[in-house]
Amino acid sequence: MQTSQLPAASSEIRHFRKSTSRIALRGANDGGRSIVASQRKQDDITVRRLKTIIGWSCVVFVCLTMLGPTHAQETVRIPEVTDSKSLEDFITAGPETWKSREGMSSAIQVMLLLTVLSLAPAVLLMTTSFVRIIVVLGLLRQALGVQQLPPSQVLTSIAMFMTLLLMTPVWTEVYNDAIQPYTATNSTLSIDEAWAAGVRPVRRFMSRQIDIAGNVDDVMMFYQYSNQGGPPPATYEDIPLQVLLPAFMLSELKVAFLIGFQIYLPFLILDVVIASVTISMGMMMLPPVMISLPFKLMLFVLVDGWRLVIGMLMESFAPYS
Template sequence: MREHRLGGRRFNPWVVVFFLSICCALTVPALAQEVPAAVAADEAAPALPIDGIPGLPAFTVTTNPDGSQDYTVTLQILVIMTVLSLLPALLMMMTSFTRIIIVFAILRQALGLQQSPSNQILIGLTLFLTFFIMAPVFEKVNSGALQPYINQDIGAREALARTAEPFHAFMLLQTRETDLALFMRIGDINGVATPQDVPMTVLVPAFVTSELKTAFQIGFILFIPFLVIDIVVASVLMAMGMMMLSPLIISLPFKIMLFVLVDGWGMVIGSLAASFAV
């Protein structure tokens, strides 16, 4: 190996390698003696909680005398966080949200407005109107399930069952019998004596199907007056020979003026709120 110069002096690289080998040979035995002693000390010392706070049991299931089971707070929090991830889907599929947002979208299309009101405004208005319509249901859930569960008067399973009851009754009132019978036949479910015994797995898709039908029916009724205005404006333009002029440009101010004069937003929102039987 060639010699190198460092600071004007010659040195041999083998000297550096020899020095590092000696350091490793002296250090490794010392570490080998200290590590087992530290491990033994850690095993002998009792596990003390951090800041004097005892640790929570991660996964513990307690069986009650009546056969039911109670889960630890850790498992309950895990279940709650999982349910919260499904909250948007539950809000859209089990409340009045679907009918309202579809009617608003059809109304905007009938007016001929593409971006006004914007999607954010329509969704926000739909959310607040949904909370207004579903307020009696939420109140029943709060008084019958949430507050007793917070006060530890009932368990998690009973609280979940009490929470489902008001939503089950609400969806059952809005669901058509034909849609309910359709999903009962598809699922091959028999032995349901009363409507209150219909399982949620059948009631939820039947409810969504009924909401879609009702929303399109309302949208069709809203579309007719604006369609008449478009036809009249198009006929007048053709009679005047203005075929190159788009009828939408002329009919849009008349449709907006008609909608404002009849208090369209108040009528639509009021009819939507009254269409739900709670």
């Protein structure tokens, strides 16, 4: 009987050895695959680093190539400062010496020019009706409860087109009074006179919007913080431009928030009513926004909301004359 059990035991041993060898081979294959995958990952990282180094090298080479002829064309003379007396004379010489070729290199001039050009569009927009329009449209989107519709690009485009429509009389006067006379062939107008003539219509537009909105106190607040000596200004012409600009922006934000509150109020009441109904029906787990959004859109479409909002914005600006 023991003899008959030996073949069965030997067959079980052979089966166990085969299964063990298969498991070992499978583990070896998995380990090899992981090693190959890690090696490929290291190769990808190395190739990516090489591409980055080559790209930055090309950028540096192009910059050096462009800067080379610039320095070769003209040599900027920097005033020599040999002792403390010469340094004091150079510092106290004034802005005229600093702005000369001897006092400022071409690289600094290019940097200042690029800085002015990059900030000029934003500064120009802050002197227009763009601030009020874009803030009101943003509050309208939040009141509807739709965070991404209309997209920001659409709202910005609408604000830009409305700004172009409202600011056309102002910009036309700036062109006729300042740009066209200054760029004429036989023009005797200096840059300071052209600047004063061009700023005058913009100052009149900002002053009129502040006056109509009743935010004159903001102008006086910024005027006091600017440490202007003497009596308070009698007219807006006596207020410096650096005081009028922040006062105008603050006034625009105040008016925009007032208009936004008037737009927000009907939708807020609708949210409260729908939330009360859902709670009274026992649907506490259901967000009220999911139910109120269709009703908000229906209300906005039925009353022709876009025409009302845009018309309210257009009428909120005092006509330029």
